[in-house]
Amino acid sequence: MYYIGIMSGTSLDGIDAVLVDFSGPSFSLLHTCYIPYDQPLRAALLGLNQAGENELHRAAILSNQLSGWYAQAVGRLLEKSGIDPGEIIAVGCHGQTIRHCPQPENGYSIQLVNGALLAELTGMTVVTDFRSRDIAAGGQGAPLVPAFHHEMFAHRDIHRLIINIGGITNITSLPVSGGVNGFDCGPGNMLMDAWCLKHTGMTYDHNGSWAESGRVINPLLENLLNFPYFSLPPPKSTGREMFSLDWLQPCLRGDEATQDVQSTLLQLTVRTITDSVETYYPAVRELYLCGGGAHNGTLVTRLQQQLPGRRINLTDALGIEADWVEACAFAWLARQSIERAPGNLPAVTGATGSRTLGAIYPA
Ligand SMILES: Nc1ncnc2c1ncn2[C@@H]1O[C@H](COP(=O)(O)OP(=O)(O)OP(=O)(O)O)[C@@H](O)[C@H]1O
Ligand SMILES: [Mg+2]
Secondary structure, eight states, rough: OOEEEEEEOTTTEEEEEEEEEEESSSSSEEEEEEEEEHHHHHHHHHHTTSSSHHHHHHHHHHHHHHHHHHHHHHHHHHHHOOOOOOOOOOOOEEEEEEEEOOOSSSSSEEEEOOOOHHHHHHSSSSEEESSSHHHTTTTTOOOOTTHHHHHOOOOOOOOOOOOEESSSEEEEEESSOOOEEEEEEESSSHHHHHHHHHHHHHHSSSGGGHHHHOOOOOHHHHHHHHHHHHSSSSSOOOOOSSSSSHHHHHOOOOOOOSHHHHHHHHHHHHHHHHHHHHHOOOOOOOEEEESGGGHHHHHHHHHHEEEEEEEEEEEEGTSTTTTHHHHHHHHHHHHHTTTTOOOOOOHHHHSSOOOOOOOEEOO
């Protein structure tokens, strides 16, 4: 039961792709592939996050171009594995989000990928557009990973939290009894990445070292934390429309040391996580991190300091390495689509019911 999952998240860092096997009693992650975006592609994608000239054309061309990158990731996985393309049941490809507007009236979420072209380029069945059906059913279309987290990481006797620190941070709660829960709690790496790029030319702050060299500006932090999104009750999801340097700018005096702002942005990510944990899951003792932010040592150290008495580990400890959880989730969501099984969790997204997600492009 081979599936390929492809995730390219809001960080715009690149493509995570996995080849997995769902046969047998346990799931196995067989091969992985990461392809970083180059600067022109990242800039073009970032440019489509706002209104701009001839954007329909630019979006269509970029979807085609991205499909070429996704096909390359598929090719590399096949090369590594030696598995025949005909044995892959389907490729689940999230696509690249350029707009996420899940409001109740006229909601939509747009992920760039040309599923038809990807099917042509790979000769495989492709599943894309996972979010639209949930939004059509009244949901946020996000987060979609909690159902997979539940399948893989739930424990019979221990309430666990899975915290994915990607561009945005999302939390999944896996209680012993009662329903799975989850929501986007705020920016993960997105603001830190943007500030770091602007002031150092680096796409991210490796290990949070630059942030660590600065000091948290508490009035700025409190000001940012006053933003209404953070106190909004779930279900909720967010993206680049809400959190960007344009969001940060009006809160700055202009004379702050740049490393102090970086330190404050890192603390914002830490605080939005710890506040969510304290507010909604105060009794939980086991937290598992995934996503690129899980490699940010400064961030993890501060999280541990702010959440004493909790065990914080990477999802590696539960059998899936932190970098690949989201891509595995889209392989799983593709399987759900192919098997006409539900992919969303209405309690998480706010949809009126369970739905089979995705648009299928047969091989
Ligand atoms: N060693 C590291 N130190 C600090 N930050 C890191 C490190 N490795 C990765 N990151 C951060 O992780 C980001 C990429 O994370 P990831 O790919 O999980 O996010 P994403 O693409 O937005 O995914 P998703 O939307 O699926 O959560 C990078 O942009 C960077 O900010
Ligand atoms: Mg990524």
